[in-house]
Amino acid sequence: MVNPVYGQRITLEQAMNIALQRVPGQIVHVDLDMENGMLVYEVYIMTSGNQIFEVEVHAKTGVIIKIEQEEDFDFD
DSSP, rough: OOOOOOOOOOOOHHHHHHHHSSSSSSEEEEEEEEETEEEEEEEEOOOSSEEEEEEEEEETTOOEEEEESSSOOOOO
């Protein structure tokens, strides 16, 4: 039986592959974070045009929630 609080989730590698399918480039940073009550992987990708995009991937379903271009490159 799966604990509903922690449950099963996709792996970090799966989240990165999902994000790269939508935004090709090089991954520069990945976080696992809680957004609006959902656990999401935040995958930051640098494109060939030197732009950074954040791709949010739902940690349980693998569905892309949001893609946005980042203006601030500071990941601290």
